[in-house]
Amino acid sequence: MKLQKRERQARLSSLLEENPLLTDGDLAEHFGVSVQTIRLDRMEKGIPELRERLKDVAVRSLDDVKSLPIDEVIGDIIDIELDKRAVSVFDVTKDHVFQRNGIARGHHLFAQANSLAVAVIDDELALTAKSSLNFIKPVRAGERVVAKAAVRPDKRPRRSIVEVISTVGDEPVFTGTFEMYRTHESGKEGQS
Amino acid sequence: MKLQKRERQARLSSLLEENPLLTDGDLAEHFGVSVQTIRLDRMEKGIPELRERLKDVAVRSLDDVKSLPIDEVIGDIIDIELDKRAVSVFDVTKDHVFQRNGIARGHHLFAQANSLAVAVIDDELALTAKSSLNFIKPVRAGERVVAKAAVRPDKRPRRSIVEVISTVGDEPVFTGTFEMYRTHESGKEGQS
DNA sequence: ACCGGATTTAGCACTTGGTACTAATATGAG
DNA sequence: CTCATATTAGTACCAAGTGCTAAATCCGGT
Structure with a gap:
């Protein structure tokens, strides 16, 4: 029954990979073997116990949370002159496209x-x-979008117009005009 | 020494919030009190034990991984009538706001x-x-944004106009007009 | 049919990080 | 001083393990 064991251990690995919160008891029940057998399997495969697995997952996710605030800026700003112009690049990956059409x-x-x-x-x-x-034109995964922004003052106080043109290669794919509102102080009220 | 206790419990909460992997022992050492005191504090504040905290973090992150490909739709669509109208809700969390001003x-x-x-x-x-x-109006973490879309046909073929109004409570916070391009003629709207 | 190695199961002591509960001991304010 | 509040101590117990030893079972080969 050499196959039984190997097979079980393989399944066990992949099972825990997708669901790390199973106890040895759960696993024993699932495979119809004793808890001790599961333990031996884990030993041989070097799979840590439930608590270690949980901690790993948790730590990883906590680290992620700290590195997530990428949210603050989308794309890498590669050049900027405040209140005048700026350039950023953004690499489109499969995470950014419609599954259906890319x-x-x-x-x-x-x-x-x-x-x-x-x-x-x-x-x-x-x-x-x-x-x-x-x-203007669809952008696909793998393409690099370069956005260029130019600031234009507005007659109204505390307002600026920002024109952004995004290109892939030399072709424009997107343009946007943004009317921006600015405040000087941390005035929570000010603008309603 | 009423302050001591409250103060400690407050610090304890925020401490655990940003680092859930501390044991009662760690905490006791950190505050220079006994483990039992920490336990009492946790009881009073309803803070679960280390393992529960770890499991929570882990489960949440595992769920996230599964629910992240929501990327396809932002917000939950709660009502939809194709080519006519649709409604979605989106709960704004601290992950969606500027750190600086919320x-x-x-x-x-x-x-x-x-x-x-x-x-x-x-x-x-x-x-x-x-x-x-x-x-129209800034939205803050904790608020629920309800977006309502209404489709309007366009003279040009393969084009539709979608008007979206987003509200928090009864107040409009955002409006958008989207000119949509479709690959097929709007067949359903033959009109009788 | 029997032997022997591999596999599986069992049992016990011990570990962590707790809960639940009781009891003793500060500590400090009125 | 006294009494409530706060803190500390100690016990029994739990889950989910590790580590170890020992017994039982299986299974193939000669």
């Missing part, structure tokens, strides 16, 4: 452009008030 | 509205061609 979802292009518009404004706090977008 | 980043509101616009179009493939947005 075309990048609009909100990612928007996010890159909007992030850039926020970043280029030289103020403690810049908010988007209005914007108008043009999705 | 205001939701524009691209999340856009993503919800744009997702909804794509979903409401009854076609194999719908793409956003243009859009015009209005960020």
